[in-house]
Amino acid sequence: MSSSSAAVPKHLNFITGNKNKLAEVQAILQGVIELQNQNVDLVEIQGTVEEVTKDKCRRAAEAINGPVLVEDTCLCFKAMNDLPGPYIKWFMLSLGPLQMHKLLEGFEDKSAQAVCTFGYSAGPGHEPILFQGRTDGKLVQSRGPTVFGWDSCFEYEGQTYAEMDKSEKNKISHRGKALDKLKEWLGSQV
Ligand SMILES: O=c1nc[nH]c2c1ncn2[C@H]1C[C@H](O)[C@@H](COP(=O)(O)OP(=O)(O)OP(=O)(O)O)O1
Numbered sequence: 221m222s223s224s225s226a227a228v229p230k231h232l233n234f235i236t237g238n239k240n241k242l243a244e245v246q247a248i249l250q251g252v253i254e255l256q257n258q259n260v261d262l263v264e265i266q267g268t269v270e271e272v273t274k275d276k277c278r279r280a281a282e283a284i285n286g287p288v289l290v291e292d293t294c295l296c297f298k299a300m301n302d303l304p305g306p307y308i309k310w311f312m313l314s315l316g317p318l319q320m321h322k323l324l325e326g327f328e329d330k331s332a333q334a335v336c337t338f339g340y341s342a343g344p345g346h347e348p349i350l351f352q353g354r355t356d357g358k359l360v361q362s363r364g365p366t367v368f369g370w371d372s373c374f375e376y377e378g379q380t381y382a383e384m385d386k387s388e389k390n391k392i393s394h395r396g397k398a399l400d401k402l403k404e405w406l407g408s409q410v
């Protein structure tokens with residue numbers, strides 16, 4: 221067993237400041253494992269998705285001094301060679317969902333991929349384990365409620381995430397797919 225392996229956790233302490241993320245993770249992990257939440261303001265470095273998530277996870281484990289689950293979400297545009305990726309948050313904050321589609325106005329290819337990477341660490345000094353899910357879609361002009369980030373500008377099979385029921389989104393979403401892998405891992409640890 222590698223140093224990243226640890227006994228199956230009885231509960232997960234999900235470190236996030238995003239209430240919408242938390243609500244989805246709670247809904248998806250309902251009945252699977254007990255979820256706790258702490259909001260710790262974590263520095264997010266620059267790098268690949270994997271590097272960003274691992275670093276976030278290590279910082280969270282140190283801040284809490286215990287086991288943690290973190291998650292980092294990316295939105296990647298094919299026409300931009302996967303940018304903004306992990307930096308989508310700053311584009312969201314400055315453009316908002318109503319103007320997001322303008323980023324690809326000069327490109328024919330509107331392909332976008334939503335990527336969700338969870339990191340679990342058993343505590344400080346324990347190497348984070350990653351669980352990633354990806355969903356292919358398109359960047360479109362905002363349709364549907366603008367409640368959660370770029371949900372209204374990401375179209376999957378004719379519907380934006382914002383136009384779907386929550387349960388429908390969770391079945392096909394980047395986050396749902398990543399959590400399927402986490403659930404599989406939890407099951408294999410018993
Ligand atoms: O399913 C999603 N549907 C639409 N928008 C989403 C989704 N998931 C994250 N988002 C937004 C939130 C933030 O603008 C950026 C990710 O940044 P990211 O650093 O991962 O999230 P955050 O800073 O809000 O919370 P955290 O405290 O967990 O880092 O994309």
Ligand SMILES: [Mg+2]
Nearest residue numbers: 237264292309
């Ligand atoms: Mg963040």
